[in-house]
Amino acid sequence: MKKKWFQLLLSITLVLSLLAACSSNTPAEPSASDSGSTAGTDGEAPKDYGKVYLYPNYGHLGNAVNMSTKETLDEIRQYIKEQTGVEVIEIVPPKGSEADRLNLLLAGNEPLDIYIGTMDLHQASGGAFPLNKLLDNHGQAIRALWPDNWSRASWEALQTSDGELWALPISPPMAGEALTIRKDWLDEVGLPVPTNLEEFEAVLKAFKEKDPVGNGETIPLITSFAEMNRTLAGLFMDNGYGNWIDAEGKVRPTVQNPDYETFVKKMADWFKKGYIYRESFSSDGTRVIELVRANRVGSAATWHSRTFAQTMAIRGTLDQDAEYVVADLQGPKGYGRMVGGVGKAGTMINKNAKNPEGAIRYINWLQSDVDNYLTGYYGLQGKHWEWVDKEQGTLRRLNTDYAGEFMTAFSFAMTVQFREDDPNSNDPWIRPFFAKYLVEKEKVKYEGTSEVSYLFETARIAEEVPSLSDVDRMIEQEITKFIMGARPLSEYAQFLKELEDAGINKWIDAYTKEYERVKDREAG
Template sequence: MLKKAFSLILASSVVVSVAACSSETNENGGTSTSTVPKSEASKKIEKIYSYANGGQVSQTKISKPEDLELVKQAIIDKIGIEVVPIIPPKGTEGEKLNILLASNEPLDVFLAGKIPDFQSKGALLPLNDLLDKYGNNIKQLWPKNWADSWDAVSTADKKIWGIPRLPAIAGNTVYLRKDWLSKVGMQMPTTIDELENVLKTFKEKDPSGSGQTIPLLTTLAGLNSSLAAGFMGTGYGNWIDTDNKVKPAVMHPGYKEFITKMADWYQKGYIYKEAFSAKNERIVELIKQNRAAVYAGWYSTLAGNESALKQNDANAKYEVAVDLKGPKGSVTSMGGIDVSGWAISKNSKNPEAVMKYINWLHSDIENYFLAFYGIEGKHWQYVDEKNHVLETLNTDYAGELVLGSTFAYTVQFETKDPVNAPQFDYMRKYITNTNRAAMPGDAKEAYKYDNVAINQQVPALSDLNRMMEEEVTKFIMGARPISEYDKFLQELNKAGMDKWIEAYTAQNMKIKGTKG
């Protein structure tokens, strides 16, 4: 589910700019209204080698040679930089990248899934000076309220090792069938009690017909990330107790209250009976079959299949329960702070050109569209230029020349596609809206934890994680009574939870200490 959603994010995060005017990068990283003359660009062409693992080429196909050359030359004419893409081999992308980094083969820039992992191995070049000299547009593009993302690609000495790609996002949410609410004469719920009454009504009124209505279609992960925060007062995940120790969600008093409510809903038939065993394919099938009244989970599972649903019911319309609150506030949880980013290899022969090129791409929407979609009129065209809505004409050019994909653009454009439209709508309106979502208690530190050390200190880590998931499922399904919840916590302690708490708390305090 996450993989599918991030594929859309990755594919869409490279094509929109804050600037609407046509501008180019000057030597100091600023912008001007003129392009590089062809004659001048042809005299001095800088070449950079890019591992093409951060654009649509890794998800579709490679370009036709003649189309790739057309786009490459168009970019050379504008900026005087030639991008040489290295195509990742399907299925062994990571292995190939490691080989390139360890060899003498040319490699300048790549998308690092975890910046800290590559930095700790000495594979990266610090970017501070390059950003200061050539990266003005890059720094301006990233919203100030996403500043944690820069911290995530930096070390304690303030050295920056990557250009961030994703902020913390709230991809899980609660959707309701707006048309069915109207059908049964109800409003969008804003409290848990109101949501429960909606579920009860949907079960009784059966808007799908023939007893096929599923009041709440979800999974355990969907429930946790879409609703638990409303009972906990913090995002689902680790939290800081009053004793300043890091503890797992299952030990939060509010989580027990949440599980109690979910168990009650399951017993009443509101929650899909196979919620804790169904694969994503089954969830998608039920959405398409016009059976889900309310959905709680990852947004694209629902939004990406709304167009298929409309083939069965043209009036079907889902809406996000944006104002839904629990006893302790927002029901939605933010994900952790992302540590991926665009990195320059320590062995890069031309790091200045890499930064100039990414900065140029970040300066103008037309530059992004050229690198990602190709030549306007040949590979793509505008449907609504003012609102950055476009449609592709073909896939003869697959986007090998785009670098620096960033979510700061994803929320500002759209492709004309009934499948993608609801997903873009969610991303623009909700996915980074921190006013409607809560961060986990240790989110500010968690992305810097030494997970290798934690695994060494907690031999039973995987067993504890499995035990928490299995027992919570039993409580919700009624296979184990809620009256045994405290006993369950005692069982966790016997299984090694004390070491878990000790290890995570030590990491948390260490990070806070480095922050001063």
């Protein structure tokens, strides 16, 4: 998708005060009067299920140049009401102040039914409505949408220990970072797509020496600290870049894994040889995209769309043969790509919602059929969008009159069912990645506590380790120095001792205690 909405969702920062969601009201019991159907029978109009106020704070409206006109919204609103019996009322987030507006909505008496929130903040502080009974009575499509082979932890992370569900998942754990390489440049230097570490190093050497761009402008590899680790460190470690469990059952950070030092030495060697872009560790995603679009990047260990989504722009201006492909490398410890953590953000119903039943009915309708979902996302079929090939999931936008104000309950399970058939779209490169790599389970690594880490009480860990952020910052700074040659690798053991002085043992104790607590709870 051109807007990479799922990426935006995973990076939404909902840092609100705890006051925002605090309330002592007891939620009303949902009705058990029917099986969840919204449409009327025998062609009759559905019952009137009242108004539902939604706050679409998923990030997609931030990309809109213009909001929808009142006439467009009223037309779509009427269609939705005819289909569901629900009158949806949009509360458009103010750009740049989305979190502040949500804070006021949750703290005040203004109507609000649906929003995206987090377990650690909104549920923990009393801002979410329990969903089990609502789903039992009106949410059959919601429950059925999630594929069986996707992580059930995505649901479990949104539950409390009593089994109550408080939010609907947006996406499963994803392996979104990847090593992508210019296939046309590989052809130019006479090398195949690499399959192991040695072959990839040969590619970097060829890109550096043969310089496909010219004038020394070729960047053999661009990355960042986090993306380098999440894409390549797993080649050297069983658990990839993440917590691991030692022989005594203690949870330890990656830097204490003996094999991580070997990885750091390899990255330092590549940096010294000029294979890694010198400004990689000070460049943000925007800078990476700029360099990719400038037709300078031979390979990138980064979030996949930073290369794939720029390919059409390169073809249209600088190089009509440009093509990035994924390289599935294997190293001493197998494949390297990491699977991300389980998300604890999801679609919530406000604890003080005036119409929780109408809210879940509307969500159920959206997630019951891709046509319904696209109505919320793109507008009316035949007026704002149309199918090019429904069987293949390709559609065409007819205009951008509708910005998506009625879209809520995003789900990656729906996203994989459609794409835009646009000659200027980057989907031809991104869609195969969606299908093959994002929810990959075979050629990826999971950090050592991944089975239960989403159940950790992060606030408790932070309380026990006041220096937590300082330790994390110190790790990134010092490892970067080692790679860039600003600190000799002979001092790695000294660095580990410095971490102990900075409080890493408290980190180990806190994470180990939390790991044991959760494991005991799950076992009992």
